[in-house]
Every structure is written in C-alpha cells, then in structure tokens.
Amino acid sequence: MTNIKIGLLFTASYLLGGIPTGYIIGRLKGIDIRQHGSGNPGTANVYRTLGKGPGILTFIADFLKGFIPAMIAMHYFYAEGAAEFSKGHWWIPVTAGALAIAGHIWTVFLSFHGGKGVATAAGVFMALLPVPTAGAVVVFALAVAITHHISVGSMSASVALPILCLFLTDAPQRPFTLLALAVCGLIFYTHIANIRRILKGAELSFKHKGTDGPGEKK
Numbered sequence: 001m002t003n004i005k006i007g008l009l010f011t012a013s014y015l016l017g018g019i020p021t022g023y024i025i026g027r028l029k030g031i032d033i034r035q036h037g038s039g040n041p042g043t044a045n046v047y048r049t050l051g052k053g054p055g056i057l058t059f060i061a062d063f064l065k066g067f068i069p070a071m072i073a074m075h076y077f078y079a080e081g082a083a084e085f086s087k088g089h090w091w092i093p094v095t096a097g098a099l100a101i102a103g104h105i106w107t108v109f110l111s112f113h114g115g116k117g118v119a120t121a122a123g124v125f126m127a128l129l130p131v132p133t134a135g136a137v138v139v140f141a142l143a144v145a146i147t148h149h150i151s152v153g154s155m156s157a158s159v160a161l162p163i164l165c166l167f168l169t170d171a172p173q174r175p176f177t178l179l180a181l182a183v184c185g186l187i188f189y190t191h192i193a194n195i196r197r198i199l200k201g202a203e204l205s206f207k208h209k210g211t212d213g214p215g216e217k218k
Helices: 003-017 021-028 043-050 052-076 091-105 118-128 130-147 150-168 171-190 192-200
Strands: none
Touching: 003 052, 003 091, 021 043, 021 052, 043 052, 043 150, 052 091, 052 118, 091 118, 091 171, 118 130, 118 150, 118 171, 130 150, 150 171, 150 192, 171 192
C-alpha cells in the first residue's frame, strides 16, 4: 500500500461525493433546483419539486457517492484489527467515508454549497456497518411514516445509528461507531433550518410541492 494510492482514494472520495446530483438532474429538467422549494439540491427537495422519479434517482446516485469509495476502502485498504497505522488501518475507510460526505455537503462544484449529507452518509455506513445501518433505515422509514417529514426521519436515523452500533459491532469496528456519532452531529448541523421550521410548525411534508422561491438553505 502506497501513500500515492491512499491520496488518490481520498481525492476521488471527495470529488465523487461532490458531484451535485440533484443540481444536474434539475438542469436536465430545465431548472436550477436551488431556486425552488427549500433551495437545497438534495433528495427531498428534488422529490418535492420534480417528482418521485427524479427524487429516487437523486437518492440512489447520492447513496452510491458514499457507498463506492467506502467499499473500495474497505475492500482494498482495510484489514479488521490491523494494528499498524499505514497498513489496512481503520483510519483509511473512515477518512474516505468522511471525505465523501464532506464533498456532498461542501461540494467544490457548487461553490461549496451542497446537500445535507444524509443519502451519502447512508451509502458510507452501508459499506462500513451494514447491519446497524439497515436498522437505522427502519428507524428512518418509521419516523417519516409517522411525521411525513424526511428531515425528522433523517435526524432520527442519525441518532439511531451510533446507538445501534454500540450493540451490534465488536471492538475492531468501534472507530466506525465514532464516525457515526460525528456524522450524527453533522446531520443535525445541516438540518438547523429544518429544526427551526419544525419548531414553528412550518416544515414541509415530503408530499408538499416546492414553491417557486428558495427557502432557507443552511
């Protein structure tokens, strides 16, 4: 394993994570998604603004942006329980996954203003910790079904994931649990505007059609 290969992995992770899927799909439909609905180029706003098909396509692409680099890191750069930092250590898949998520949220392709990181984080953790992640997906689905708010489902799943990791992982996977905890905090940060709207009773349902003007983006 060489530093050059690791550097290429990390660079590719950030750039792949940064591909602005929702923005591209919006442009193909003749609109700038940032000027519609909530103004966010993520799955929820694409779903509300452009419909089910584009929303699902956005989610799948954003999910793969996290899954692919994390899976490559797990398969080629990681050996469970490896003690030597430079040879298969946990820091490589953790960093690759974190960079993919960061690339999505702070994409270089849109002046560092991207999505909220949920779908890409789901892809990362499906590669790193598939069993706890599947449990978090169930929590997401239940929360959305009860509240009709994708934001509530996203935040609920982000809380559930590190908790599930504590019960469903062993010692070599603990660093992945720490990443899950850090990402939970990041998801809440990217949903500050949603939390404000929830407290005001003004949060949009996932069934709600987007408005012509952008809402709060942060």
